[in-house]
Amino acid sequence: MTESIADAVEAELVQLSKLLTEPGPRECLRCYLIRMLNEFGCNNTHRWTRQWRDSRAPRARSLIERLQRRGACCCDCEVIFNVFTDYPETSHPLPCAGVSRAGSTQPCDLRSRR
Numbered sequence: 001m002t003e004s005i006a007d008a009v010e011a012e013l014v015q016l017s018k019l020l021t022e023p024g025p026r027e028c029l030r031c032y033l034i035r036m037l038n039e040f041g042c043n044n045t046h047r048w049t050r051q052w053r054d055s056r057a058p059r060a061r062s063l064i065e066r067l068q069r070r071g072a073c074c075c076d077c078e079v080i081f082n083v084f085t086d087y088p089e090t091s092h093p094l095p096c097a098g099v100s101r102a103g104s105t106q107p108c109d110l111r112s113r114r
């Protein structure tokens, strides 16, 4: 009995953490990274970039190599600092304006929201 409760709790936690770290259906890579870095921080890898890629743009195989060439050599925050440099100054993450098409690795146009 206790075992099945533990299993159920664990399954729930897995489900919950999946929900929390799942990119939104039209959330762009940049807004997703900002949201994840804000909530969970950076672990000095491209884990969030990889997670977004796997969920939203599985065919963008060279995405991380491309970002590395543009200055994000080692981790997710460098993607924000060195690649997506036009993010508006704000104290809290802005809601994503949505990618133009599914699978696009381009950031959304946040100015269109204002």
Ligand SMILES: [Zn+2]
Binding pocket: 042, 043, 044, 045, 075, 076, 077, 078
């Ligand atoms: Zn980092």
Ligand SMILES: [Zn+2]
Binding pocket: 027, 028, 029, 030, 031, 032, 095, 096, 097, 098, 099, 107, 108, 109
């Ligand atoms: Zn966005």
